[in-house]
Each structure stands twice: as structure tokens, then as C-alpha cells.
Amino acid sequence: MDHILQVxxxxxxxxxxxxxxxxxxxxxxxxxxxxxxxxGAGKTTIMKMIAGTCMPTAxxxxxxxxxxxxxxxxxxxxxxxxxxxxxxxxxxxxxxxYIRYLRGVAKKERIDEVLEFVGLANTGAKKAKHFSLGMxxxxxxxxxxxxxxxxxxxDEPVNGLDPEGIVEVRNMLKKLCEEDGITILISSHLLSxxxxxxTDFTIMDKGxxxxxxxxxxxxxxxxxxxSVAANDINRLATIIEQELGVKEYKVVDNNxxxxxxxxDELETVSKTITDCGLILTKLNTEGENLxxxxxxxxxxxxSGENYKTQKLGFKKLGKGGK
Amino acid sequence: MNRxxxxxxxxxRKSSGIMKWLIIICLLILVIPFLDDVSSGKITAxxxxxxxxxxxxMFIPLFLSALAGAFAGMSFNNKTALYEVMAGNKTWNIxxxxxxxxxxxxxxxxxxxxxxxxxxxxxxxxxxELKQLPLRMLLLFIIVLHVVVVAVLAVTSVRHILGxxxxxxxxxxxxxxxxxxxxxxxxxxxxxxxxxxxxxxxFVQNQxxxxxxxxIPTYFVVRVxxxxxxxxxxxYVISYIGYKRKKFQ
Numbered sequence: 232m233d234h235i236l237q238v239x240x241x242x243x244x245x246x247x248x249x250x251x252x253x254x255x256x257x258x259x260x261x262x263x264x265x266x267x268x269x270x271g272a273g274k275t276t277i278m279k280m281i282a283g284t285c286m287p288t289a290x291x292x293x294x295x296x297x298x299x300x301x302x303x304x305x306x307x308x309x310x311x312x313x314x315x316x317x318x319x320x321x322x323x324x325x326x327x328x329y330i331r332y333l334r335g336v337a338k339k340e341r342i343d344e345v346l347e348f349v350g351l352a353n354t355g356a357k358k359a360k361h362f363s364l365g366m367x368x369x370x371x372x373x374x375x376x377x378x379x380x381x382x383x384x385x386d387e388p389v390n391g392l393d394p395e396g397i398v399e400v401r402n403m404l405k406k407l408c409e410e411d412g413i414t415i416l417i418s419s420h421l422l423s424x425x426x427x428x429x430t431d432f433t434i435m436d437k438g439x440x441x442x443x444x445x446x447x448x449x450x451x452x453x454x455x456x457x458s459v460a461a462n463d464i465n466r467l468a469t470i471i472e473q474e475l476g477v478k479e480y481k482v483v484d485n486n487x488x489x490x491x492x493x494x495d496e497l498e499t500v501s502k503t504i505t506d507c508g509l510i511l512t513k514l515n516t517e518g519e520n521l522x523x524x525x526x527x528x529x530x531x532x533x534s535g536e537n538y539k540t541q542k543l544g545f546k547k548l549g550k551g552g553k
Numbered sequence: 554m555n556r557x558x559x560x561x562x563x564x565x566r567k568s569s570g571i572m573k574w575l576i577i578i579c580l581l582i583l584v585i586p587f588l589d590d591v592s593s594g595k596i597t598a599x600x601x602x603x604x605x606x607x608x609x610x611m612f613i614p615l616f617l618s619a620l621a622g623a624f625a626g627m628s629f630n631n632k633t634a635l636y637e638v639m640a641g642n643k644t645w646n647i648x649x650x651x652x653x654x655x656x657x658x659x660x661x662x663x664x665x666x667x668x669x670x671x672x673x674x675x676x677x678x679x680x681x682e683l684k685q686l687p688l689r690m691l692l693l694f695i696i697v698l699h700v701v702v703v704a705v706l707a708v709t710s711v712r713h714i715l716g717x718x719x720x721x722x723x724x725x726x727x728x729x730x731x732x733x734x735x736x737x738x739x740x741x742x743x744x745x746x747x748x749x750x751x752x753x754x755x756f757v758q759n760q761x762x763x764x765x766x767x768x769i770p771t772y773f774v775v776r777v778x779x780x781x782x783x784x785x786x787x788x789y790v791i792s793y794i795g796y797k798r799k800k801f802q
């Protein structure tokens with residue numbers, strides 16, 4: 232295995248507040264890792280520590296196989312953390328030119344290539360301070376891409392983008408990974424996007440690592456089930472166990488039961504329940520997605536409820552906001 | 554370091570129109586003596602020099618330190634300074650690149666304009682009576698270097714544009730307080746004027762005013778150079794430690 236980034240026991244304490252708590256992560260070359268967690272989980276702090284703009288309280292970071300001379304190794308990586316850092320008084324091209332000088336990119340044509348790639352080739356003399364949020368995000372991604380890094384670490388790169396922009400960035404990042412072999416570590420609240428994009432997922436909460444899971448493992452764990460609800464949930468559970476002989480089922484939210492067996496016997500399940508005198512209010516086959524899997528992991532800490540509230544807020548913005 | 558210097562020079566040239574303010578402020582400072590008696594009669598090189606030292610001793614530290622601080626601070630204000638860290642550059646290279654670009658830009662521009670004005674007056678109306686003019690100009694250049702270096706390092710020490718305020722406090726307030734304290738202490742101790750002058754010669758404003766002395770003594774030259782070296786070293790260490798601890802806003 233080719234480990235491009237290894238983080239061991241990373242901890243960050245501000246005063247009495249432990250923002251990151253013994254976090255460990257190994258990133259393999261050529262993968263896209265999604266870092267998932269609620270607000271305040273420590274995602275940005277971890278990225279800052281890897282980028283060198285925040286000193287860890289404890290732990291180690293190894294880039295490209297070694298902890299030595301990590302500053303020099305950062306020249307092979309690119310970062311976009313919190314928000315794109317732009318000089319508002321300069322144009323897109325000038326911001327890119329600054330990075331070109333700083334990172335020692337020899338070819339001036341590379342700027343044109345990258346601006347074209349991120350869709351900012353025609354911004355002309357427009358200063359970055361007049362850019363929309365989406366344009367700023369694209370420029371930030373472009374500035375991270377310019378030096379042809381071996382690994383890119385992006386903190387919520389689709390933040391503020393419209394749906395078309397989100398799809399474009401997704402396709403862009405996929406292309407970079409598949410065609411150019413760039414390893415990507417990305418954090419986002421849009422779990423649906425991460426589930427489309429990432430090959431691996433790292434779930435964290437309250438500074439701690441909860442789980443690292445590959446896409447294949449996630450698909451295994453997020454199984455299909457029959458979702459059934461009726462007018463009497465307790466009787467329904469009894470019927471499922473005794474009449475249908477189902478052993479693997481789960482009661483969810485006290486009003487729904489998920490049956491993980493007999494997935495092809497929907498008619499039998501329906502007839503058995505109604506023959507026993509219950510009124511069915513829901514019966515269909517469903518599957519857990521990344522969002523539900525993630526919520527099941529963080530709900531115990533109460534953060535899952537916060538996420539639901541944020542998500543609803545985000546949906547409202549999507550419908551009626553700008 | 555070459556890349557850092559090129560990037561810093563590019564940033565300074567391109568960002569925010571501050572270059573035009575540099576030229577405007579330098580010219581404004583140089584015009585100040587004309588607001589006073591220097592405009593009556595012929596202006597020789599040394600009469601302009603003496604009027605300049607008297608009138609502009611306050612403005613050089615304040616305005617040039619503010620300019621230098623603004624040049625250095627803008628990249629912290631918009632956080633583009635973090636790219637220098639994320640690119641894997643060594644701390645001393647990052648600090649040195651700012652010094653190598655901003656300090657020569659401001660000090661050479663200002664000193665060059667000043668020397669050009671003196672040259673014009675000297676050619677048109679003669680040098681005048683003040684001796685050791687080249688030495689005085691060199692010392693003024695060193696004092697300007699002192700101001701600009703401290704201003705840049707003050708900003709890098711806090712890694713925030715508000716570091717401009719440190720330069721202001723240091724040159725406008727702290728020096729005034731220290732000089733007044735020395736004078737009071739000297740009066741109480743019945744010290745000679747020469748002793749008081751020697752003690753005050755560590756401070757930039759007094760150094761500028763003292764350039765009008767009849768003869769420039771050796772100790773004064775040594776103190777002008779030493780005060781630059783000592784203060785620059787202190788601020789450099791503070792900046793270096795701050796960067797190493799990675800405490801960024």
C-alpha cells in the first residue's frame with residue numbers, strides 16, 4: 232500500500248477545550264477521502280494542522296512516507312482551508328500568477344489551462360473582490376490545482392456553489408483523481424455529494440475519529456430492508472417475529488420497523504400483517520444511504536439532531552434563497 | 554527563497570494601489586519643509602536638509618512605518634500569507650522575503666527622492682554651510698531602514714494587519730515617553746546636556762533631529778547602526794517564534 236499521508240494521535244487543545252482528540256488517519260495514494268462530521272467536529276483544525284498553519288498539541292503527521300522535513304514535503308501538496316484565500320484587489324489571473332511564482336510553476340500556460348478547467352477563463356479584468364461565492368470557490372480550487380500537487384486537501388470546496396457548480400466540481404475532482412492520480416482529502420456537509428465522489432469515508436465527531444470505512448464496506452453495511460409501518464407498532468413487531476419468523480429487524484423512531492430478511496416477499500409480508508387485523512400505513516423496500524449511516528454513528532452524541540436541523544435549513548435556502 | 558521574493562514582489566506591485574500611496578506619502582513628507590521658513594531666500598542643499606530634519610522628524614517614523622506595515626500586513630489581512638506557510642517554506646525564508654522586498658522598496662525610494670531633491674538644490678543654489686552632508690544622508694538612510702525594518706517585523710510578529718499599530722505605538726508614543734523620562738531623570742540627577750543627548754541618541758526621532766548637529770560624533774554613528782541592529786534582532790526573534798508556533802489568525 233502507498234500511504235501518502237499518515238496522521239497518528241493528532242490532538243489539539245485550546246485552553247481547556249480539546250478540539251481534536253487522538254485522531255489518526257491513513258490516506259492511500261489515488262483515493263478520494265471524505266472527512267465527515269458535524270460543525271465543530273474538528274475537521275478544519277485537522278486540515279490546518281496538516282497544512283502547517285496550526286501547531287498540533289500532540290501527535291505526528293507523515294507526508295509521503297516520512298515525518299522528517301515535513302515543511303519541504305508540503306510543497307508537493309495543495310490546500311484550500313476554510314475559504315479560498317484571495318487577494319481581492321487582484322484579478323483571477325493575477326491571483327494565479329502569485330501562486331505560480333510562489334510554487335515555482337515554470338509554465339505560464341499552466342495558468343490558462345487551470346483557469347479554463349475551473350471555468351474562470353473569461354473573467355478578464357474583474358477583481359476577485361467582485362466575484363460571487365461560487366467564483367471564489369472555483370478560483371480557490373484553481374489555485375490549489377496550479378502547482379500540480381500529488382495530494383489536495385479541500386475544506387468544503389462546494390460551499391456556496393449552485394447545483395450545476397457542485398456537479399462540475401465533483402466531475403473535476405473525479406477526473407483529477409482518475410486521470411492525473413491526484414489524491415484528495417475533502418470535507419463537506421453535503422453527504423449526498425461525498426457518497427457520489429469519495430472512495431473512502433472518515434467519520435468524526437467532537438474531535439474523535441468514529442470510523443474509517445471504504446465505499447465497498449459502506450455498501451455492505453448499508454443494506455436494503457423492507458420498511459413497514461402500521462397502526463399498532465407493538466403488535467406489528469410481534470407479528471413480524473412470530474407469524475413471519477423474522478429474526479433480523481429493527482424498530483426505528485417508534486413508528487417504523489425495518490426488516491432485513493425476506494426482501495423478495497413483499498406480498499407475503501403485506502398479507503400476513505393485514506390478515507392479523509392491522510392497518511398498513513407504509514410498506515416498501517429501501518436502503519440506508521451515507522447520510523443515515525453517518526447519523527446512526529453520531530446520533531448518540533446529540534450531534535445527529537443538530538445535523539438534521541442544519542440540513543433542513545439548507546433545504547429551505549435551496550428552495551427559496553439565492 | 555527566490556520564489557518567495559518573486560511572489561512577494563509580485564504581490565506588492567499588484568495589490569491594492571498601495572504603491573501610489575507610497576509615492577504620494579514620500580513626496581508629501583519631502584514637501585513639509587517648504588511649509589516653513591525654508592521657502593524664504595535661496596534654498597541650498599544643507600538648508601533644505603536642516604529644515605527637513607526639524608520639520609519631518611515625526612513624519613518619517615509615523616508615515617513610513619505605517620506604509621511598511623500596510624505592505625506587510627495586507628497579505629495577513631486577506632490570509633494569502635498562509636500560502637507561504639502551506640507551500641512548505643522555512644520560517645526565516647518567509648520573514649526574510651518580506652524584508653528583502655519591502656525594506657529596499659520603501660527606504661530606497663524615499664532616500665532616492667530625498668537625495669535627488671538635495672542634488673537639485675545643490676546644483677542650483679549650492680551645497681550650503683553644513684559639513685559632512687554625505688555622512689548625514691547615509692545616517693538618515695540607516696534611520697529610515699530602521700523604521701521600515703521594525704514596521705515590517707512588528708506586523709510579522711503578530712501576523713495581523715493591526716501590527717501597523719505596534720509601529721505607531723513604538724515610534725509615536727513609546728519614544729516620546731522614554732525621551733521625556735530621560736529628560737526628567739536627567740534634570741533630577743543634574744546631568745549635563747551632552748549626557749542627555751547621548752542617552753536620547755538611541756531613539757529614532759532624536760536621531761533624526763540630531764542630524765543637524767554641527768559635527769557628527771563617532772558615538773552617534775555607532776548608536777544609529779547599533780540601534781537598528783539590536784531592535785531588528787529582537788523583533789526578528791519575536792516574529793520567528795510566532796511563525797514557528799504557527800499561531801495564525
